[in-house]
Amino acid sequence: MRLVYLVFMVFFIIGFSGCSSKSIEKPQEVLLSEKVDNSVSASDDEFEEFEEEMKAEEIYDPFSGYNRAMTSFNDGVYEHVFKPIAKGYKFVLHKEIRLSIRNFFHNLDFPMRLVNNLLQGKFHNSYEETQRFILNSTVGLLGLFDPAKSEFEIQSHEEDFGQTLGFYGVGAGPHIVLPLFGPSNFRDTISMYPDSLLSPIDSGISSERKEYVVALSDFEYFSIKSLEKINSTSLSMDDYEKLKEDAVDLYPYLRDVYEQYRNKQIEE
Amino acid sequence: MKQIFKKILLIGVMLIFTPNLAADEQTDLKEHFLKNIDKVILIVEDKILSKDKRNKDIISVLTPMFDFELMAKLSLGKAWKKLPKTDQKRFIDLYVKRMEKSYSSKVDSYNNEKVEVNKIEQPKKNRIALVTDLISKDDSFEIVYKYYKPRKPKSEKDSWLVYDVEIKGVSILKADKAQFKEFLQTKNITELMDVLVEKQ
Numbered sequence: 001m002r003l004v005y006l007v008f009m010v011f012f013i014i015g016f017s018g019c020s021s022k023s024i025e026k027p028q029e030v031l032l033s034e035k036v037d038n039s040v041s042a043s044d045d046e047f048e049e050f051e052e053e054m055k056a057e058e059i060y061d062p063f064s065g066y067n068r069a070m071t072s073f074n075d076g077v078y079e080h081v082f083k084p085i086a087k088g089y090k091f092v093l094h095k096e097i098r099l100s101i102r103n104f105f106h107n108l109d110f111p112m113r114l115v116n117n118l119l120q121g122k123f124h125n126s127y128e129e130t131q132r133f134i135l136n137s138t139v140g141l142l143g144l145f146d147p148a149k150s151e152f153e154i155q156s157h158e159e160d161f162g163q164t165l166g167f168y169g170v171g172a173g174p175h176i177v178l179p180l181f182g183p184s185n186f187r188d189t190i191s192m193y194p195d196s197l198l199s200p201i202d203s204g205i206s207s208e209r210k211e212y213v214v215a216l217s218d219f220e221y222f223s224i225k226s227l228e229k230i231n232s233t234s235l236s237m238d239d240y241e242k243l244k245e246d247a248v249d250l251y252p253y254l255r256d257v258y259e260q261y262r263n264k265q266i267e268e
Numbered sequence: 269m270k271q272i273f274k275k276i277l278l279i280g281v282m283l284i285f286t287p288n289l290a291a292d293e294q295t296d297l298k299e300h301f302l303k304n305i306d307k308v309i310l311i312v313e314d315k316i317l318s319k320d321k322r323n324k325d326i327i328s329v330l331t332p333m334f335d336f337e338l339m340a341k342l343s344l345g346k347a348w349k350k351l352p353k354t355d356q357k358r359f360i361d362l363y364v365k366r367m368e369k370s371y372s373s374k375v376d377s378y379n380n381e382k383v384e385v386n387k388i389e390q391p392k393k394n395r396i397a398l399v400t401d402l403i404s405k406d407d408s409f410e411i412v413y414k415y416y417k418p419r420k421p422k423s424e425k426d427s428w429l430v431y432d433v434e435i436k437g438v439s440i441l442k443a444d445k446a447q448f449k450e451f452l453q454t455k456n457i458t459e460l461m462d463v464l465v466e467k468q
């Protein structure tokens with residue numbers, strides 16, 4: 001009997017709370033719009049509300065003059081050097097091959113992702129990264145293929161030292177546009193050094209760490225780096241072109257896109 | 269003692285069931301969104317359509333979904349209010365055209381991607397964010413559609429309207445706001461509109 005009473009109560013409450021919240025909501029809305037109608041138009045009032053929400057943090061940019069010049073320089077290099085080379089490269093190599101080359105370089109950066117996942121206490125992600133590395137290096141033929149993702153649905157977890165610093169609350173610092181690399185900031189620029197120590201390619205060039213990987217001559221290093229750059233450009237060209245299409249003023253647009261993107265990466 | 273127990277139970281039950289009311293609104297919006305995406309995909313996959321006709325059809329599906337006018341206003345921020353009425357109107361027209369063009373060019377590179385709604389967030393009563401994944405063969409990335417519910421329903425528009433889209437965490441509205449603001453620091457609104465005309 002008590003159970004019946006309880007069930008009845010529950011249904012009564014659901015029905016009641018539904019009604020009550022609706023009957024309260026309606027008049028409030030009516031009241032609001034009436035009030036708004038008397039003063040300013042409804043859209044103006046909503047505009048104020050959004051202004052508050054859309055308030056973006058000012059990006060600290062003391063080097064804006066240099067940054068703007070460097071953005072034009074980079075864009076020029078892209079238009080006159082990278083783009084023509086990448087176009088030819090794209091024409092010669094099938095997309096599947098270019099994706100494999102990208103996978104290969106991505107797989108080599110496993111130590112960087114592992115260490116930075118660990119530094120942020122993301123143990124599950126570190127475990128998945130390790131699984132990916134083992135699978136892709138063996139079944140995936142030295143990382144040329146990504147069976148971990150295509151067959152086992154293990155996603156990669158991109159982490160670099162800049163994100164690790166951001167995770168612990170280090171701010172971005174001034175925005176800096178790097179030659180050839182493009183938009184960055186103080187935090188992410190200094191983070192390139194610790195990450196490079198974990199990269200088999202980048203650490204191959206520094207003489208003290210030859211035990212980590214086969215040592216590279218300057219020429220070999222330059223060739224590998226160029227291949228990586230051209231290959232990734234050939235795959236991401238369209239993205240950059242589209243960004244450029246949407247830009248009225250390229251430098252502040254790229255700056256904002258970069259900082260927003262990094263903040264999102266740090267949040268994740 | 270029993271009285272207190274009953275009261276606690278009552279409150280508990282209420283807390284459990286009230287979110288459901290909001291959930292209805294969310295699923296409705298999600299279904300409506302997915303239906304529209306399906307419509308767009310159907311149009312894109314129709315190879316017989318000419319490019320112009322195709323873009324027109326897509327825009328006619330999207331227009332009731334988006335509040336481009338509000339986006340235009342917000343992209344200018346404080347500068348908006350200082351504009352004379354004629355400039356306001358012209359700017360909105362240009363901005364809407366720009367959005368339409370930008371969307372059409374993104375659809376051009378469509379290649380069998382799938383859209384999945386991952387998460388629905390409702391930070392406020394009149395705000396819903398659909399967190400979606402655009403999944404292609406070798407990549408997938410997050411796109412968030414941010415909706416608001418206008419106090420007064422707008423004619424020929426849905427009851428919930430998109431006012432911002434975040435692609436990989438980058439809000440297109442905020443990015444526009446940043447570049448317009450910087451542009452207007454050294455140049456004026458007429459020059460900005462000239463650039464928008466040029467880009468068409």
